[in-house]
Structures are given as structure tokens and as C-alpha cells.
Amino acid sequence: MSLEINHLTKVYGKQIALNAISFSVQDGEIVGFLGPNGAGKSTTMKISTGFLPSTSGDVKVGDFLVSERPLQVKRIVGYLAEHNPLYLDMYVHEHLRFVGGLYGLSGSRLKHRVGEMIELCGLTHEQNKKIETLSKGYRQRVGLAQALIHDPKVLILDEPTSGLDPNQIVEIRKLIKEISVNKTVVFSTHIMQEVQAICDRVIVINKGEIVADDKLVNLLQIENKSTGIEVEFETSIEMEELRSLPFVKEVVLLGRNKFRLIGEGGIDIRPEIFKFSSERKISLLGLKKEEVSLESVFRELTHAPSPDA
Amino acid sequence: MVIAVFLTGIGLLMWVFPETSVLEYGFADMDTLFSMGPYVLIFLVPAITMKSFAEEKKLGTLELLFTKPLSDWDIVIGKFLAAFLLVVITLLPTLVYYLSIVKLGNPVGNVDTPGVVGSYIGLVMLGGVFCSIGIFASSITSNQIVAFILAAFFCFIFYSGLESLSSLPIFGSQGLLIKQLGILYHYESTSKGLMDSRDLTYFLSVTGLMLVFTKIKVSQHY
Numbered sequence: 001m002s003l004e005i006n007h008l009t010k011v012y013g014k015q016i017a018l019n020a021i022s023f024s025v026q027d028g029e030i031v032g033f034l035g036p037n038g039a040g041k042s043t044t045m046k047i048s049t050g051f052l053p054s055t056s057g058d059v060k061v062g063d064f065l066v067s068e069r070p071l072q073v074k075r076i077v078g079y080l081a082e083h084n085p086l087y088l089d090m091y092v093h094e095h096l097r098f099v100g101g102l103y104g105l106s107g108s109r110l111k112h113r114v115g116e117m118i119e120l121c122g123l124t125h126e127q128n129k130k131i132e133t134l135s136k137g138y139r140q141r142v143g144l145a146q147a148l149i150h151d152p153k154v155l156i157l158d159e160p161t162s163g164l165d166p167n168q169i170v171e172i173r174k175l176i177k178e179i180s181v182n183k184t185v186v187f188s189t190h191i192m193q194e195v196q197a198i199c200d201r202v203i204v205i206n207k208g209e210i211v212a213d214d215k216l217v218n219l220l221q222i223e224n225k226s227t228g229i230e231v232e233f234e235t236s237i238e239m240e241e242l243r244s245l246p247f248v249k250e251v252v253l254l255g256r257n258k259f260r261l262i263g264e265g266g267i268d269i270r271p272e273i274f275k276f277s278s279e280r281k282i283s284l285l286g287l288k289k290e291e292v293s294l295e296s297v298f299r300e301l302t303h304a305p306s307p308d309a
Numbered sequence: 310m311v312i313a314v315f316l317t318g319i320g321l322l323m324w325v326f327p328e329t330s331v332l333e334y335g336f337a338d339m340d341t342l343f344s345m346g347p348y349v350l351i352f353l354v355p356a357i358t359m360k361s362f363a364e365e366k367k368l369g370t371l372e373l374l375f376t377k378p379l380s381d382w383d384i385v386i387g388k389f390l391a392a393f394l395l396v397v398i399t400l401l402p403t404l405v406y407y408l409s410i411v412k413l414g415n416p417v418g419n420v421d422t423p424g425v426v427g428s429y430i431g432l433v434m435l436g437g438v439f440c441s442i443g444i445f446a447s448s449i450t451s452n453q454i455v456a457f458i459l460a461a462f463f464c465f466i467f468y469s470g471l472e473s474l475s476s477l478p479i480f481g482s483q484g485l486l487i488k489q490l491g492i493l494y495h496y497e498s499t500s501k502g503l504m505d506s507r508d509l510t511y512f513l514s515v516t517g518l519m520l521v522f523t524k525i526k527v528s529q530h531y
Contacts, residue, residue, distance in 0.1 A: 049376040074378040081376070085369035102377040146373075 001062040001076060001153040002027050003048065003184055008057035010043050010208075017043045019208040020057060030180050032195035033188040035205040036302055041188040042082050044205070045158045048186075049079040061154055075103065078152030082159050084143040088132035092123055092142055095131060096149055103150035117145040121175065137168035141175070148179060155180065157187035161194060173197050192298055206302040219297050228252075228260040231273055232286035245272050258286075312399045318349050323406060338421060339410060342403055343428040343500055347468055347492075350396070350432075350439055355460030357395055358443025359453045361388045362527065366451035385524045388444055396436035400429070423502035431499035434512035438492060439464050441519035448526040467515070468492045 003025040010018040018040045025031050035041050046052040048059045050070040058065050064072040087095055096114045105113055118127050121141040126134060131142060140160065147155065160176060161169045169191075176187065177198055189195065195202050195216065202219060204212040212219060231242075235257065242251045242259060247269050250262040263269035270287055277284045290296075322329045322345050329341045365371040374384055411420050439460075446460035447453075471491030475484040488494050492515075495508040 046372075051372055051376050071378045071380065074376060077376070079376045081369065081372045083369050085371075085373045087370060087373075088368070099373075099377070102374075102379060104378070 001184055002060075003154055003186060004060040005044065005048070006057055006060065008044065008047060008059065009055045010040070010047060010052070011055045016208055018047075018054075021205065021208070021210050022057075023203055023210060023213055025184055025186055027184055028182060029201060030185040030187075030199035032199045032202045033186055033205065034190065034192070034195060034202055034298065035188070036190060039205045039302075040208045041205060042158055045079070045156050045186070045188060046081075049077055049156055050074050051081075075150070076153050078147035078150065078155045080140075080143045080147045080157045080160055082162075084139055086131050086139060086142055086146070089130060091128060091130055092134070093118065093127045095142060096145055099146040100149045105150065113149055113151075117149055120148070120179065121145040122171075137164050137171070140164060140168070140172055144172070144175060144179070153183060155183050155185045155187075157185070159188055159190075161189065161191065169194075204298065204301050211301045212297075228262045228290045229270060229273065230254065230258070230260055230286060230288045230290065231284070232258045233277065234283040234285055237282065242276075245269070245276055247272060260290075312395070312402075315349055315353050315399045316402055319346060319403065339406060339425055339428065342406060343432060346400075346403075346432055347435055347496065350436060351461055351464045351468060353399070354392070354396060354436065354439035355443045355446070355457045355464065358388075358392045358440055358447050358460060359456040360447065361392065361444050362448040362523075363451050363453045363456040367453075381524050381528050385444070385520055385527060389440055389520060389523075392440040392444060393437055396440060397433060400432060400436070421502065424500065425502075427502035427504060428500040430504070431496045431508075434499070434509070434516075435468075435492060435496055437516045438467065438512055438519070441516040441523070442467065445519045445523045445526070448523045468496075 005021060005023050007020045007022055008018050009016070009020050021040070021044065033041050033044070043052065047054045048061070048066065050066050050073055053067065058067050059073075060066070061073045061076055064076070066073045087098070090098065093114055096117055097110060100110045100113055118124055121144055123138065123141055123145060126138050126141075131139060134142065144157075144160070147157070157176065161172050164172060173194065176185070180198075185199075187198070200216055202212065202214065202216055203210060204219075237257065237259075239251050239253060239259070242248060242261065247264045247267045248261055249264045252260040254260050261269060261273070268289070270289065273287060274284065319342060323339075323341045324330055329345065362371070365374065379387075407420070407425055411417065414420055442463045443456075443460040446463060447456040450456050450459070469491065471487055472493045474480070475486075475488035475491070477484075480487055489511075492512075495511045498505060499508050
């Protein structure tokens with residue numbers, strides 16, 4: 001089932017949290033929803049799940065508008081909220097049964113689904129524990145299990161891996177990938193690797209506006225044009241000399257005899273540098289093309305000052 | 310917990326404390342239960358209801374609940390029934406007192422049964438009103454202590470505060486109207502075994518009104 005967001009605007013008091021954003025997610029797609037803190041990710045998700053009303057614009061899940069048929073939408077959507085709210089004094093299986101009951105499951109069907117979810121989310125050994133005694137990683141699994149209990153067609157996950165340790169992050173990511181078969185999944189994060197690990201389409205949001213909505217591969221290509229080359233020489237060299245090399249657009253001093261060079265129009269200038277050093281008989285200690293990372297794309301798109309600036 | 314405290318408290322008042330004990334009093338009636346019961350409930354019902362919305366708001370589980378396919382009314386009524394049911398269960402064991410008094414009466418069975426039935430209905434209705442007040446108080450704050458204090462205060466004002474206010478001379482002939490707004494006026498008349506539809510209407514409408522307020526408040530959870 002598809003998810004369509006049309007000119008969604010949310011104003012809190014005088015602050016505009018979302019400024020007429022629109023995007024759509026096709027049936028079966030996994031989309032990463034990326035943005036710095038306070039960009040409007042959670043607000044978008046809360047409106048999509050019917051928790052918050054929008055100021056204007058609407059969200060359509062399948063054939064239903066959230067504002068018109070909230071109950072229908074809530075039946076289709078599985079939601080893991082940002083801080084993973086759970087009833088801490090309930091047992092794991094009790095919580096899942098309770099949530100399943102809210103979705104109208106009962107009897108053997110409910111029992112079957114609870115068992116299935118416990119197994120899928122790796123909670124077999126924890127099912128008889130109280131949620132308050134569980135670690136964050138296991139709580140997150142319970143959160144996922146309750147979001148999945150009614151086999152939702154659309155899954156909305158708000159920062160599913162925040163606050164977890166690296167091992168747990170890998171496990172939860174794996175789990176999300178496993179469960180996302182045949183489902184439309186939107187998950188938010190501010191961790192870039194996450195997107196690379198899980199999905200192929202990214203929507204980047206900043207200050208309530210969508211700044212990018214594309215395939216991951218395409219996004220990485222945008223950045224390619226300003227990819228730098230890091231060079232380190234053994235002896236000192238004048239910046240001017242480097243600047244006079246063919247195709248070199250920009251030279252930045254990084255450290256002692258260490259420079260960052262940017263070629264014109266994305267041309268690979270490594271051969272030029274190598275030629276230069278061999279002609280001048282200066283040993284080249286390092287020549288490295290910067291890895292194109294989603295981090296740099298992200299910084300570029302959201303205009304946060306880059307750390308080496 | 311709440312049940313145990315209520316039963317211990319009311320049991321002590323009813324059978325042990327000499328000022329209020331039935332055994333000392335010498336008449337086979339349950340007035341102690343029905344006159345002291347509401348005061349005990351003023352403190353106990355808010356303790357039951359204080360967490361209903363306040364805790365969910367604080368823990369963020371309201372988001373869990375409101376993203377499930379439930380209407381706002383489903384949630385409010387659910388919370389109310391949970392609290393109300395607990396109050397009813399708390400009151401059930403006091404039926405034993407009735408049996409004891411029937412046996413202790415001289416001659417045996419010399420008890421004002423219609424009065425007792427009316428009083429029980431009154432007490433249950435009162436429990437309903439207190440529950441709805443408590444749930445409303447819980448919906449307007451995310452602090453359980455505040456919810457408790459507000460609820461106890463409102464319960465008290467509604468129960469006997471209005472009654473006491475109405476006797477102030479400045480109200481003059483308006484006094485009766487204010488008195489009728491209070492719970493005590495209606496509670497006393499049902500306690501006499503007098504089932505008046507006006508009293509029932511009063512109890513049900515106060516409960517309903519409080520739940521409507523709660524629903525309005527809860528719908529604005531953003």
C-alpha cells in the first residue's frame with residue numbers, strides 16, 4: 001500500500017515545523033527519512049499515523065486520508081514512535097497480546113501472531129520478563145513486535161536504532177530488512193550509514209522542507225563533483241605550485257605538507273599530481289581520493305558547517 | 310492495594326473505633342459505612358484515577374494508544390470503566406457487613422433493607438461521579454500528584470463543599486439550587502431508599518459531563 005504526503009504543513013504557534021512538503025512512497029518501497037534533529041521528521045510521522053493533526057495538507061495511506069478515516073489508516077499502519085513508548089509494568093507477551101487486542105485480534109489468531117512476533121523479533125527468552133527489566137535493544141524489539149503484530153501494510157519507524165549500541169544497531173537493522181518484505185516502510189534516522197545499510201531511496205528534510213528525494217546512488221553522484229583529493233608530500237611545497245597544475249580548481253592546506261585538492265568539474269586529477277611529483281622528484285607520501293560519503297552529502301544538503309571548514 | 314486500604318479503613322470505622330462502631334452504637338444499621346464511605350472514597354478514587362492519563366502523558370504511551378485503531382471515546386470510556394470497576398469491586402466485600410448486621414439484629418433480620426439497597430446504589434453512583442472527576446483531573450496534567458490533589462479537591466467540593474456553601478446567608482433563596490448541585494443532597498435522598506429519577510439523572514449527567522470534558526481535553530493531546 002502506498003503512502004502519499006500532499007503539501008503537508010504543520011505550524012506550532014509561530015514556528016513552522018513543516019512547510020508544505022510532498023512526497024510519495026510506493027507499495028513495497030523502503031525509504032529512509034533523513035534530517036538533522038528538529039527538521040520535522042517526527043512531526044511528519046506523527047501526522048501520518050494520526051497522532052497529530054496537520055495545519056494544512058494531508059496524508060493518504062492506500063485509499064484513506066488520515067484526516068477523514070483515521071481509524072482505517074491506523075489499522076493499516078504499524079508505528080514505532082520515537083522514544084518507543086511501552087507499558088513498562090507489563091510482561092512482553094502480555095504487552096503484545098494487549099496491543100494485538102487493540103487491533104481486534106483475538107483467540108487463537110492473537111495467540112498465533114504473538115508467538116510469531118516473539119520469534120521473529122528474537123524475544124523468545126525475554127517473553128516472560130517485564131518490559132522494565134529489558135535493555136534498550138530488547139525494548140526496541142518489543143516496540144517493533146507491537147508495531148508488526150497486526151501485519152501492517154505500511155510500517156513507520158521513528159529512529160528505530162537511536163540510543164542502541166553498535167551490535168544492537170546491526171541487529172535491529174537486520175530485523176528491519178527482514179520484516180520489510182512486502183511492506184511499505186518509512187524510517188527516520190539521522191545516522192547516514194543506516195540508510196546505506198537498509199534502503200535505496202532517501203528523502204532528506206531540513207527545517208521543514210524537503211531538500212532531496214532521490215535514489216541513494218544519484219545522491220552520491222551530486223557530491224562527486226566536489227570530491228577532493230588528499231595529497232601528502234615529503235618535503236614542503238608552495239601552494240601556488242599546486243594551484244598552477246592543470247585542472248586544479250582549489251587547494252586547501254590541511255597540515256604540514258598536506259593538501260586537499262579539488263579538480264575542475266569532477267575530473268580525476270590524481271595522474272597530474274603523480275606526474276608533478278615525479279618530475280619534481282618529491283616523494284609522495286599519500287594520495288587519496290576522498291570517499292564519497294552520505295555524511296558529506298547530508299552536510300551539503302542541510303548546510304551544516306563541515307567539520308574541516 | 311486500594312481495595313485493602315478501603316476495606317481496612319472502613320472496617321475499622323465500622324466495627325472497631327468506638328465512636329463510630331456499630332457494636333457500640335447499638336442500632337442495627339449501616340450508617341457508618343454509608344456516611345463515612347464517601348469520605349474514604351474522596352481519597353481513594355483519586356488514587357485509582359490519578360495515573361490514567363497523567364502517567365501515559367509522562368511516559369509517552371499516549372502516543373502508543375492514540376496511534377491504535379481506537380476512537381477518543383473508546384479510550385476515555387475504557388479508562389473510566391477500569392477505574393469504576395475497581396471501585397465496585399472494592400465495595401462488594403462490604404456486603405458481608407450487611408449479612409453480619411442482619412444476623413446481629415434483634416430480632417434477627419431487623420434491618421432497613423430498602424435503605425441499604427438505596428444506599429448501595431447511591432454509593433456506586435457516587436463512585437462513578439468520583440471516577441469521572443478523577444479521570445478528568447488526570448487528563449489536564451501530566452503530574453500524578455497534581456492529578457490526585459485536583460481530583461480529591463473537586464470530589465470534596467462536589468460532595469460536601471457545595472452543600473456547605475449553600476448555607477452561607479448571602480445566597481439566600483439561591484441556597485437550595487447550590488445545594489442541589491452538590492452530590493450530598495442527592496446521595497442522602499437515595500440513602501433513604503428513595504429512588505428518585507432526578508437523583509439518578511443527576512449522577513449520570515455529572516459523570517457524563519465530566520467524561521465529555523475529558524474527551525475534549527484528551528483530543529487535544531498535541
